[in-house]
């Protein structure tokens with residue numbers, strides 16, 4: 001049974017760059033954007049090989065709460081990426097973590113299992129090589145978040161830090177592999193195939209039933225944060241282009 005890993009985060013934070021760096025050891029300037037891609041990979045960890053499926057998501061915030069929930073409920077572990085140069089990363093990362101927490105808790109309730117003590121997730125701040133562009137000063141907030149959700153936190157650069165990226169992915173795969181026996185009943189059986197993933201990007205696939213109050217409190221915060229985040233990023237990109 002392969003370990004399933006989902007990579008999520010705001011547009012352009014470097015999700016694909018991190019994954020490509022891990023898989024190919026290379027950094028490429030331009031990647032295809034706007035589609036989900038499922039990678040199948042065989043990881044070698046301490047003399048054993050582990051099959052891994054890694055879903056590189058796109059347009060996470062625009063697809064909204066339900067679309068992202070469906071991906072999260074498929075996975076064994078999560079990698080949430082944020083861009084260290086942006087000011088509004090902490091509240092946006094919190095939404096991703098809260099959504100993952102809600103999905104996992106509801107899956108545990110449905111399966112009659114105990115809720116997990118810690119989230120099988122890693123929070124990764126990317127683009128440290130661009131910190132001169134105006135570091136979002138998120139570090140303390142991110143540390144608080146990672147301790148609240150009991151997940152690890154790293155800052156790195158897909159452009160410059162291949163060793164840390166390798167450690168992040170191999171650690172998460174090893175963790176997923178260890179926990180798979182306990183938690184596989186919490187997963188959804190399947191994810192749409194690659195072609196369908198592209199077609200269904202903005203649709204609302206079936207998902208685990210979420211409690212009404214969780215849904216309202218999370219979804220109401222999800223949409224405004226998305227809009228303001230996208231606006232700020234556009235403004236920052238314009239400023240960088242002008243400068």
Ligand SMILES: Nc1nc2c(ncn2[C@@H]2O[C@H](COP(=O)(O)OP(=O)(O)OP(=O)(O)O)[C@@H](O)[C@H]2O)c(=O)[nH]1
Nearest residue numbers: 011012013014015016017029031033127157158159
């Ligand atoms: N300088 C620098 N640029 C980076 C780094 N990581 C990614 N980038 C650049 O940031 C841009 C976006 O990277 P992607 O990997 O496509 O980001 P993404 O999160 O997959 O984007 P979407 O698929 O649109 O959500 C690309 O131009 C990358 O080359 C980094 O660590 N340093």
